[in-house]
Amino acid sequence: MAEIVISEFMDEAAVAELGASFDVLYDKTLGDRPEALAEAAAGCRALIVRNRTQVRGALLDGANLRVVGRLGVGLDNIDCAACRERGIAVIPATGANNVAVAEYVLAGLLMLLRGCYGASASVAAGEWPRERLVGREIAGKTLGLVGFGGIAREVAARARACGMRVIAHDPFLPADAPEWERYGVRAVGLDGLLAEADAVSLHVPLTPETRHLIDAARLGMMKPGAVFVNAARGGVADEEALAEALVSGRLAGALVDVFEKEPLKAASPLAQAPNCILTPHIAGVTQESNVRVSSLVARKVAEALRGDA
Structure with missing residues (x-):
């Protein structure tokens, strides 16, 4: 079972960087398939999302998350209060885009x-x-x-x-x-x-x-x-x-x-x-910013998981 689930698109180099140290499931369609996402996330320690994946309710109840990485800065798709109650760190890519x-x-x-x-x-x-x-x-x-x-x-x-x-x-x-x-x-x-x-x-x-x-x-x-x-x-x-x-x-x-x-x-x-x-929520996504955002989140998620081990 994957330790890290990535539910939306991420720079491939950053995915590979995580995959070198952790068991990673990368499926950028999961953000639009909440039942499949809940099943995939049931045993994972980290979830990496953009803005479409809803991190709240049943997903949080059924997972054993320690960290949520956000490939961007807005957090309205993440129930931050519920994450705090569960001791789940929420890591946005502040400044990278x-x-x-x-x-x-x-x-x-x-x-x-x-x-x-x-x-x-x-x-x-x-x-x-x-x-x-x-x-x-x-x-x-x-x-x-x-x-x-x-x-x-x-x-x-x-x-x-x-x-x-x-x-x-x-x-x-x-x-x-x-x-x-x-x-x-x-x-x-x-x-x-x-x-x-x-x-x-x-x-x-x-x-x-x-x-x-x-x-x-x-x-x-x-x-x-x-x-x-x-x-x-x-x-x-x-x-x-x-x-x-x-x-x-x-x-x-x-x-x-x-x-x-x-x-x-x-x-x-x-x-x-x-x-x-x-335009389709694309202002913060360029080839360059995708690399910066993905690299930053990958590094911080890895640090959080290693510190939790």
């Missing part, structure tokens, strides 16, 4: 403000819609970051290098914290941020306090013509309200990588919204 997400957000800002990302089909068909596709530069615009942790700081550095002004809201970071000055970012309240920013990007976890933090009322506070990026967690923004803001024309565009239910259903209001770019 910051650059990937920051580059994704910056790319989104460039695409949304320039507004020409959907022109290929019309140009290929012989059209020449130059006037319609005159967009905006990000230089001189104000970026509002909701949350100012590690990823948001990487976004701020890149946005300021492109000439943006950056403001942020983070009630957990004191006003005199050195990070504000270090990154050249001004701390503001959430409502003030929404009213001032030309672009808003979310960088908070999904918790009871942040669920639908960005609702219809707060979307209504945003500047007409502003753009919106959510590469944090589905559920932080109200998807129906966001779709309505796009349909009404109040927002000029949105880039959404994370959803309340994944995969996104074809009937979602966001699927029909104009100027809305949808």
Whole structure:
């Protein structure tokens, strides 16, 4: 019986590294097969997951886990309280995909403000819609970051290098914290941020306090013509309200990588919204970040198991 079960995709070199010291079951389909996962995990000491595997309830009850490795940073798919009660260590890959997400957000800002990302089909068909596709530069615009942790700081550095002004809201970071000055970012309240920013990007976890933090009322506070990026967690923004803001024309565009239910259903209001770019929870996953994340988690899981032996 395997000591380590890996239920979603992981860098093959990191899997091999674990396999050199432990009995490993690597089946990246297990995250979508909860019964098979529960059977596989019944005797294992470690479980390594991404965001689709639900580590809670019957899975925890039926396993003898000592550690859960998370190939990423969000923990809303893991019942952390239940893990603490059972003495199970939860190990996220903190910091290992910051650059990937920051580059994704910056790319989104460039695409949304320039507004020409959907022109290929019309140009290929012989059209020449130059006037319609005159967009905006990000230089001189104000970026509002909701949350100012590690990823948001990487976004701020890149946005300021492109000439943006950056403001942020983070009630957990004191006003005199050195990070504000270090990154050249001004701390503001959430409502003030929404009213001032030309672009808003979310960088908070999904918790009871942040669920639908960005609702219809707060979307209504945003500047007409502003753009919106959510590469944090589905559920932080109200998807129906966001779709309505796009349909009404109040927002000029949105880039959404994370959803309340994944995969996104074809009937979602966001699927029909104009100027809305949808991606499959991929912001933090690049070839490079996958290596960093997988290597970090493999090393820490191995250390935890050896320390538990």
